[in-house]
Amino acid sequence: MVVPPHEPGLKHAHFRTAGLPTLLLLPQLLILLFFFFIPSLRALAQAFLLADPFGATVHFVWFDNFTALFASESYRNSVWVTIWFTLGQNVVTIVVALILAFATDRVVRFQSAYKGVILLPYAIAPVIAGVMWAFLFNPAVGPIAFFIKSLGFAWDPNRNGSDAMLLVILAASWKHICYDYIFLVAGLLAVPKSLMEAAAVDGAGPVKRFFQIALPLLGPTLFFLATMNFVYGFFETFAIIDAVTHGGPAGATNILVYKVFQDGFVNLDLGSSAAQSVLLMSFALLLTLLQFKYVERKVNYSI
């Protein structure tokens, strides 16, 4: 018997007809063609074109859209805003999630009740999370804004850029802590008990063990989560920005995804919007590759 050369990702026992699999793949491939490949290619094409405002003439302009972008003050501002926003969101999310996961790992009573409540924000739409935080910190009616002011601090996210940034970081983190938390709880559960016991015999207390044993073992998980937090911060926080600040005041929270939307749908500058899309796509590609290269099979997912 001839052993067929093994193809990756194919079952050893398989069928050899051609018509049926094509039929099975057709819905998936058609949807991808219409709503993934064609739009992506069009973004790529538009990035190199310049249309006059009435769409009557279109010129091929090579990299003009990109050079205009890099020269533009507002785009550079948007890049910095995105960096601060995603870094801030990442740090807040991971630190809070780590503290909560550590505590969850130590307690026995009420553990599942704690977990249940901490997971709740995942179910809540980003825009609704945004609305709730915008209300809490609303300078006119918000209870927390009132509290901040009664402590003697100035607070107005509608005027002050750093107040606005702080507010969207808080809202975005609140929504995402649960995601990191569930992976860290699973990761801590997977730390070998024997290691912990050996360290305890050597006199290491729980906090020391956490920092010297559990945390290094969680390294790949933390890397994975940092990547996912960046993906979240870059692409999924659109609704929070739109509900809380509209990218303002004066562009202080105008992250890149929001700017693509603004330039494409509000300012109708399609070439620039497409060039921004292409840059974001390359960045997304980079994040995905990074994730595949370093994270695949190193993260302990068991729960």
Add this chain to the structure above:
Amino acid sequence: MVERSPLLTIICHLLLIGGIVLVCMPLYFAFVAGSLTMQEVQQVPMPLLPGGHFLENLATAWSKVSFGRLLVNSLIVSVGITVGKVAISLLSAFAITYFRFRFRLLAFWLIFMSLMLPVEVRIVPTYESVANAALPIQWVVDGLNLSGLWEALTGYRVEISLEWNMLNTYQGLILPLIASASATFLFRQFFLTVPEELLEAARLDGASAMRFFWTILLPLSRSNIIALSIILFLYGWNQYLWPLLFTTDKDMATAVIGVKNLIPRSDTEPAWNVAMSGALLTMLPPVLVVLIMQRWFVRGLVDSSK
């Protein structure tokens, strides 16, 4: 736990209670605000205990943005996304793991590529695709010069112009959101772990490919399907950017967009009480799903990120 350390346990409980306060505080204030009258909600400081006007505010929200219709839309869209994505993903994963055919690897890579680019980065061109999904076909028609061909053959001049506008339709809200391969990969990974003997045995019994799929593979995938469906339902229900762009008709919007329209702007009356009651109403279905099906939800969350 390796050793007993009552002090640390108490500290841990306190930390977790802090976490719960952090999670619940915005929800609590949303509820308080949603139960006050508009005058009360504007008091500084705002009352810290709920008032008695929650249902009244809810009724206002309900009539202001026709929430009944919007909730039905949300349900149709999120169920449509869930069922559609699970169905096409199961079929395509079955095709690429259980069949050997010429373009298998090509199909695999085409699907794989779509994993890399989130929907948000191709907002504008996808909008154009949905505004006229027939445009690519039009290019083919123009490219092949079919109308010229027709003219040469019959002598009549015919303009072929195709239009398929999906704005303000359910398919326009659903289809672009199922154009990603994450679920296909989830099922592919699962199918690869299914024992080989099952297919061999089914074949000995004379089962066809589709019969094997229906009677063996599908029941085995049941728990994966449930876990993934929960994640997809939440994803569909909480969509914001798509419905915002694709629905210009108020009656085709989703509940989340309804909440957005209730947020007081600087030029409108500050009806935060109405906005908050609408927000609580809209978050209720997904929150209930997560609370009731917590175990499945956690599994889906972890699975779908692989």
